[in-house]
Structure formats: C-alpha cells, structure tokens
Amino acid sequence: MQDILEKPVTKVAEVPVNKDRGKLKKVLIICSKGKLEDVYAALVMANGALMEGLEAKMFFTFFGLEAITKKNADHLHTATVGNPAFMPGMPTIVAGLPGFEAFASYMMKKEMDKLDMPQVSEFIQMIEAGGGEIYACKLAAEMFHLKKEDFLDEVKGIITVGDMYALADGEGTQIIFI
Amino acid sequence: METTVLTLVQTEVNNEGYLKNMNDWSPELAREIAAKENIQLTTRHFEVLNWLRNKHAEGVPLSIRKVGNSGIVDIKQFYALFPGGPLKISSKIAGIPKPASCI
Numbered sequence: 001m002q003d004i005l006e007k008p009v010t011k012v013a014e015v016p017v018n019k020d021r022g023k024l025k026k027v028l029i030i031c032s033k034g035k036l037e038d039v040y041a042a043l044v045m046a047n048g049a050l051m052e053g054l055e056a057k058m059f060f061t062f063f064g065l066e067a068i069t070k071k072n073a074d075h076l077h078t079a080t081v082g083n084p085a086f087m088p089g090m091p092t093i094v095a096g097l098p099g100f101e102a103f104a105s106y107m108m109k110k111e112m113d114k115l116d117m118p119q120v121s122e123f124i125q126m127i128e129a130g131g132g133e134i135y136a137c138k139l140a141a142e143m144f145h146l147k148k149e150d151f152l153d154e155v156k157g158i159i160t161v162g163d164m165y166a167l168a169d170g171e172g173t174q175i176i177f178i
Numbered sequence: 179m180e181t182t183v184l185t186l187v188q189t190e191v192n193n194e195g196y197l198k199n200m201n202d203w204s205p206e207l208a209r210e211i212a213a214k215e216n217i218q219l220t221t222r223h224f225e226v227l228n229w230l231r232n233k234h235a236e237g238v239p240l241s242i243r244k245v246g247n248s249g250i251v252d253i254k255q256f257y258a259l260f261p262g263g264p265l266k267i268s269s270k271i272a273g274i275p276k277p278a279s280c281i
Contacts, residue, residue: 044280051242051279053263116281118243126243129253 025172026055028164033178034063036078036105040112042067042178043123050130057167058127059159061137064178068136069150073120077105121152128154135159135167195270203231203273212271215260219271223259225250227272234274240265241279 027049031042042058049056066072080086080095086104087095094100118126124134136151136158148158168175189202195211197203205219208227212219219227229250233240242265246253260267265277 047242048280050257051263051265053261053266116239116241116243118281126246126253129246130242130257 023172024054024174026057026168026170026174028057028059028168028173028175030059030061030164030175030177031064031067032060032062034066034072034076036076036108038178039064039067039076039120040117040123042176043120043127044117045176046127046132047123047130050127050132056127056130056132058132058134059137059164059167060135061140062143065136065140065144065146065151067120068124068134068152068155069146070152071150073124073152076120077101078108080104124152124154133167135164137161137164194276196276197270197273200273200275207273208271211273215267215271217260217267217271222251222255223271226256226259226268230268230272230274234269234272239279240269240277241281243281 027045029042029046031039033039042064046056046058060068067076078086078101080090080101081092083095117123128134133156134152134154136146136155138158138160141147141158148155151158189207190198192198195214197207197211205224208224209219212223217223226245229248230240230245233244238244242253242256245251245256245265251259256264256268260271265279269275269277
C-alpha cells in the first residue's frame with residue numbers, strides 16, 4: 001500500500017494522431033490591388049485551390065473592388081509607370097505617354113488569351129461554379145460609394161473585416177494577401 | 179512504381195495513381211479506379227471521360243475552362259460529378275496523364 005502511495009502512477013493520455021494534420025484545406029485570398037497582374041494572381045490561386053479540392057474564399061478590398069464591379073472587371077490595366085519590372089529600361093516619360101498604359105494592358109491581355117486565361121468576369125464565374133465564395137469589403141465599398149448592384153452577380157456579400165476573419169476559420173486554412 | 183492488379187488486367191499505375199499505359203484503359207478499369215475515389219460512374223460520367231480521352235488523343239491541352247466550354251458539361255456539374263479536384267480525378271479515371279494546367 002505504502003509502495004503505491006509513494007510512487008504515483010501517471011500515465012500520459014494518448015493523443016489520437018490526426019493524419020490530416022498539416023494538410024492545406026482552405027485558402028482565403030485577400031486582393032487589395034486593382035492592377036491586371038495582381039487580380040489575375042488572386043484569381044488563378046483561388047481557382048487553382050478549387051482544382052486541387054481545397055476550399056477557396058476571396059475577399060476584395062480597396063482597389064481590388066475594381067475587379068468585381070460590373071463596370072470595370074474586364075477593363076483592368078497594368079501599371080507602366082512606377083513599375084520597374086515592366087519593360088526594364090523603359091523611361092518613365094515614355095511609359096507615361098497617353099495611351100501607353102492602355103496599349104500595354106491590351107498586349108498583356110492578348111498574351112493571357114493565348115494561354116486560355118479567361119476574362120476577369122468569366123474567371124469569377126468559374127470560381128463561383130467551382131464552389132468558391134467571393135466577397136467585397138464593406139469599408140472600401142462605402143469609401144468608393146459602391147453598392148450591391150454595382151458588383152458582379154457572383155459576389156456573395158459585402159462584409160466587414162470580422163466576417164472576413166470568420167471565413168478563415170478551421171484547421172488547415174491559409175490567408176494570402178495580395 | 180507499383181504493379182496493381184485491377185480487374186483481370188495487370189496494369190501499372192504511377193505513384194500518384196495515373197495509368198502508365200493508356201492503352202490498358204477500359205470502362206471496367208475506369209469503374210475500379212473510380213471506386214477508389216468513392217465515385218460511382220454513370221452515363222454522364224462516361225460522357226465526360228470519353229470527351230477527355232478524345233481531347234487527349236487529339237493533343238489538346240486540358241483545363242477546367244476547356245471542360246466548362248466543352249458543351250458536354252458545365253463547370254458546376256463537373257465539380258458535382260467528380261468532387262474534390264475534378265480535373266485531376268477525372269483524368270485519373272479516364273486513364274490519361276495528369277493535366278499540367280493552372281486554369
């Protein structure tokens with residue numbers, strides 16, 4: 001009896017091993033930019049996640065809202081000024097000439113077309129059809145005076161930052177900010 | 179690199195489960211591979227699988243967008259038929275190599 005009391009028996013509870021631990025299950029992609037390359041990066045990543053069987057949610061804020069408005073979704077541009085990666089060596093004074101930005105964006109879209117990349121509005125449709133959810137930022141929408149009617153039909157709602165974080169709930173979720 | 183016996187045909191699949199020899203494919207084989215993915219094949223599934231095999235034979239690179247515009251099935255239905263990574267899973271069942279596509 002004394003023996004048992006002097007040596008307390010402790011046993012470590014066995015934690016069931018979750019083989020799924022560490023696996024990516026959901027991505028929340030926040031897009032705050034309205035440039036062509038930034039929006040497409042967000043869309044390709046969201047669609048790619050769905051293609052791999054993951055869940056994908058998108059949250060567009062500030063200039064990202066341009067990508068989900070009916071008016072501008074298919075008319076996004078890339079930056080030619082202040083973008084040193086765009087045609088390195090191109091002098092700003094040339095890149096800033098009227099029409100240059102539109103032309104550069106047109107060329108870029110042509111290249112994307114060759115690779116079978118859809119227009120932004122079609123891409124958003126593809127993402128929504130694949131089960132992705134698309135949201136707009138309430139704060140930014142108010143700032144830009146945008147209402148639900150201004151957004152594409154696939155946009156599920158205009159939500160606050162708290163609701164956005166709730167979208168990222170669950171194990172195996174990653175938040176990507178663009 | 180494992181040799182798996184599927185139905186009565188001994189065929190090889192690579193380490194991701196894709197058929198090594200495309201000519202080994204048959205609808206019965208497709209059913210077996212689909213069963214591993216918990217999918218029961220219906221006529222609808224086979225319509226898509228045959229379309230995929232035809233496009234692969236023609237050398238057309240496959241993407242989710244292409245399937246959606248194929249006229250056989252739209253994207254929502256495609257995801258419903260082969261849940262959890264439709265392009266990957268349907269090409270595995272169709273016996274064609276994994277498409278290297280980002281769209």
